[in-house]
Amino acid sequence: MHTEHHHRPWITTPLTADLLRGALDVERTAHGLLPHRLPARARAQCADPQLAMAESQPSGVRLAFRSRATAVELDTLPTKRDYVGAPPRPDGLYDLVVDGRPAGQASVAGGNTLTIDMTAGTTETRPGPVGTARFTGLPDRAKDIEIWLPHNETTELVALRTDAPVEPLPDRGRRVWLHHGSSISHGSDAASPSTTWPALAAARGGVDLVNLGLSGSALLDPFTARALRDTPADLISVKIGINLVNADLMRLRAFGPAVHGFLDTVREGHPTAPLLVVSPILCPVHEDTPGPSAPDFSTLGEERLRFRAMGDPAERAAGKLTLNVIREELERIVRQRAADDPHLHHLDGRALYGEAEAARMPLPDDLHPDAAAHRHMGERFAELVFATGPFAAPGA
Template sequence: MNTHPRRIRITTPITADLLRGALDLEHTEHGILPHRLPARARAQCADPQLAMVESQPSGVRLVFRTRATAVELDTLPTKRLYVGAPPRPDGVYDLLVDGTLAGQGSVSGGRVQVVDMSAGTMELRPGPVGTLRFTGLPEREKVVEIWLPHTETTELVALRTDAPLAAAPDHGRKVWLHHGSSISHGSDAASPTAIWPALAAALAGVELVNLGLGGSALLDPFTARAVRDTPADLISLKLGINVVNTDLMRLRAFGPAVRGFLDTVRDGHPATPLLVVSPILCPMHEDTPGPTAMDLSALGEGRLAFTAAGDPAERASGKLTLNVIRDELSRIVAQRAAEDPHLHYLDGRALYGEADSAELPLPDGLHPDAAAHRRIGERFAGLAFADDGAFAFAGSGGDR
């Protein structure tokens, strides 16, 4: 990629037909803000954590056909700064040409969301619009994708090229809608196409809609309705870890909440292949309930890490651990599958288990690193999209 700027004269309005992976587009004073939950869902919850993560465009990308050799994108990012922790690097934009990674870049400046996890507060500091620039692209008709930073809220201000562009066809690829936690959102992945759902989608040759919501996969009814109302050929729900993190409910509430979530999804997708995935291995919460707390000793060393703050003895009173949740999810799916042949279950430890934890431990105790994201994505593609998998024969010529 040539990083020298060149004159770019054609400005194209950013419209819904150029964007994939977003469920709603908000018109702001600066431009377009992609959302991964619809406005009706957002209006039903005042949680600032949910507001932050659903506006982070994990899996959202601009897709267009063009002969342009140069592309510029003005954006207003919102970056995160955790009090007491080292500054986070700027979010990464991935540029793909005909499905192959051809460049990466970042946008400096922008707003800063200051998060004090100890105090439970957030403060938004203003900042300027920045410009992402890619030049030296092949001078031929091609499909260009710009994947937005998966953990950086991104308002799209202007799109410029040195040749006309148009929306790209989807070639009839099946749509896979995935809902999960921060791991599905992409925490600690290297870039937006390196989060495990994006890797799995590329391997299987399907279109991804990613509803991985960091800290917010909490069986909320409005999320279930968002899944229900979104067109999809394949659906997966990775459930459990956030319920433990937040210490949100006990076993008595968890089972009916899962059943209600599945009922709502089935109202809109009665026969769609539906895969329930339990949590990957997380040693600190396998048999110790939540809540999850910051590791203050690590914070004193300038590291962000987490610890389990619950008491294993509290399992007797219904507090949830990952092993309890896996047993309950497996039981619920087995019961329902007798009348729902398109419902399937996958133990998350098949994606990342004991041997993986020994080789690729979770750096902060909770989230996989870039290498583990790749492993999880490859394993999910190999299991879910296998000839005998939940999504058998769903792909359309990926690399598997």
């Protein structure tokens, strides 16, 4: 794409943490700034490459500033994922939001390539060039500008250029919603970073989102609970369940105490904030069949990989977890704790996506909702939780 001729010269603004929303940490790299969604101390406690990839993908992270700029260029170094045998993935999208409204999209070609061979269980990284996301034709007035980074693509921020000075977005006094969940909360298969279900719900609820949806990694890890504990927030939600089944990580005996411990830790930092525990959305393959989940390699050549439940329903007797077992236990735990914690709430995930939604918008890979289902879930969450429920604004 060509750069349009400007009557105003470009201004390069140093990229600093105060221009970022939704990141818990920023790392200085050889190229620039890499936003992280878990602090360094948490990252040091787990060597899982899936977690490292998920927390460095900037779901919900956006550059946020105030400017009269009519043109904005953002140089980034993305890391693209390439799955052996699968169709190439589209470039990640950057969503431009001006004064709270969608105002354009861009993507960045090039970048590093992470090649993942799921059958061999190997990965290989190839370095690549920095590219530019470009937005032009913005209104020539002071405005709030947000650039939502690709939710599913690790992105190093290299340079920000505008044709007018930039200042960090002033505090609008909006409540901060801190959310933790699995790849569904991370935004897997959503259309774009500002249309993941949590981003849509936050926009409708008029709150600032910090999204700790960690693909494959909502596993009740103590370091994630501490990250939630230590992050300033007014409203907190945790969506627990599907990844514990996917990974076949623990049995019922470990699950209950782990949930209690996780909630205890969050409460140390946020003793009275509304805290919502959300159980899994409907996922037919795992309702009554334990994990692990495994990719079905027979479908590799198709448009998308599908997933299968590898456990045996009979293993529930030995304490193996299924979604129905988890939902029942979460409801029981919240009911027990709510006797001493009036700000603790529960939401059955099937209220966001249940039988009716599965009939109308089936999970394309048997595990993740598609873009239409994300939109539906965001609207439902806003309706059930922000409009009238536990996150309703005081006096609403």
